[in-house]
Amino acid sequence: MSSPLAPATPGSRSVRRLLSPGLLFALPFLVLFAVFMLWPLGQGLWMSLTDTSLSAHTPDFIGLDNFSEAVRDAEMWRALGHTVWFTALSTVPLVAVALGMALLVHTGLPGQWVWRLAFFAPYLLPVGVVGLLWIWLYQPDLGLYNHLLDGVGLGRVAWLSDPSVAMSAIVLTTLWWTVGFNFLLYLAALQSVPDHLYEAAAIDGAGAWRRLWSITLPQLGRITTVVTVLQILASLKVFDQVYLLTKGGPDNSTRPVVEYVYDVGFTGYRLGYASAISYVFFALVVLASAAQYAALRRREK
């Protein structure tokens, strides 16, 4: 009676259970997830407790020394401050301008695709292009913006080399580059405001302003919260455009914390200390997320 199709032994059944279709389907992701996210997270944490460097010596376990150094490191606090400052400066215009653009476009004026192209196209540019473009625009002697300032009789501005202007210049570039993303999110939200609200308002004889203030804007409350949250998280991760426009200068006055990680790790070769600062950065992101989560919960009650 022993045919090849005999019932599986208990051992192979448990193997089958383990290799259930679900696990097999999830496996490719889980492998990549484990190798390129969980393992690096663990290794980063381990490295932050050692003096690992890019030079050849064997790393020593040094406990929390990296973290206590970070707490006393004025440059790290400065870089964290720049990241927070950039986030504060960029979030409001990136949300408000996007909302304004979306409202104007949604009024149904002619030329829809032109507006969409104009506002969204910059978002499709690789950051390398954005860097080249704005270095040229901000060029002190030949750049377009100083020519225009000259033209209207205002003085020239040292956009990227004046420490008191450089961060604002980076924020302007960021606004131009990424506002299209939030603009599209708003445009989609506007299209889903229920028609019957407007119909009711029309019956009540509400004018355009009235409809905007009493229906459209309140209906956009939720999406505004979401866009703001996403924007804050995105702004906290700033690196690319700062690095390309100013390399964090002048005098490190625009260097965000991600660039500090890069500088410490890949210019200073101190991978252990860079890992510790990475975790400080992670703590900042988690803290911001937790604060927003709490705020959202309160709002939805």
Next chain:
Amino acid sequence: MTSTTDLPARPAPARPRIRELSAPRRRPPTGRTHLSLGESRLARVLALGVLGVLAVVWLLPMSWALLTAFKSEQDASDPVHWLWPRHGLTLDGFRTVWERGDLPLWMFNSLLVSAAVTVITVLVSAMAGYAFSRTRFPGGRWLFTLTVAAVLVPPQMLIVPWFRQMLSLGLLDTYAAVILPQTVAPVMVFILKKHFDSLPRELEEAARIDGAGHARIFWSVLLPLSRPMLAAVAIFVFIGAWNNFLWPFVSTSDPALMTLPVGITSVKDAYGIQYAQSMASAVLAALPLVVVFLFFQRHIVKSVATTGLGGQ
């Protein structure tokens, strides 16, 4: 299932909006909408004026880059006749940049890397999304919770361990090193899992009665039904990979392996202030995605609107 409220900063899902976006557009974009300004001509002119000014401000940088790219190097750095070139327009900048040969190479690298990242990410995330949505396996719920929590991890914090990892695997300066870390996208797994959750199960029941297994159901029933969602995710992943800077920048030092955003900025240093050439390469580098946008505007807009919210 794990409720979405476990995820910080993620309010209750808003299915209707996403479904509405995937549905055929009900209103023509130029049609009268409920925000319409009514009969007031003044309001229309005013709105058009503001919109026009905004559009000019937004189009100015690219127009200026385009103009500079067609100037001779001498005209580009002429501080007096800064607007219109005295020696006419020329293709010299483009020619020099193209003949140097690295720009086409970087475009090819970017295309290869972005395409590989997109294919792997979409396939792997869709399979995982299916597993978490339609099957039960030991540890499944726990693994999904872990995946959702990982949405919080900023990739920027992983560059040091990734670098270390690639160094010890001997993979630095290879395509694999640039591609693989970018394929881990917990947020896409989350989005696709919720998408599969929203599909009615009746369709698979019929297939299951016909004897179809999970592989058949996934491949022949759910994937074809999910084409709009998969396209949205794919476009979003592709744009992200095409524009990604930090990790390709850290993991490649060989110019032959650089992607477009990294390579193009490495030239800037070497060539100093050759602005016409610099703008010519910027224009060439910008072209592919802008052209794609012109053709697939609606798909890209929809992709950002659905995927950009992280499945909320």
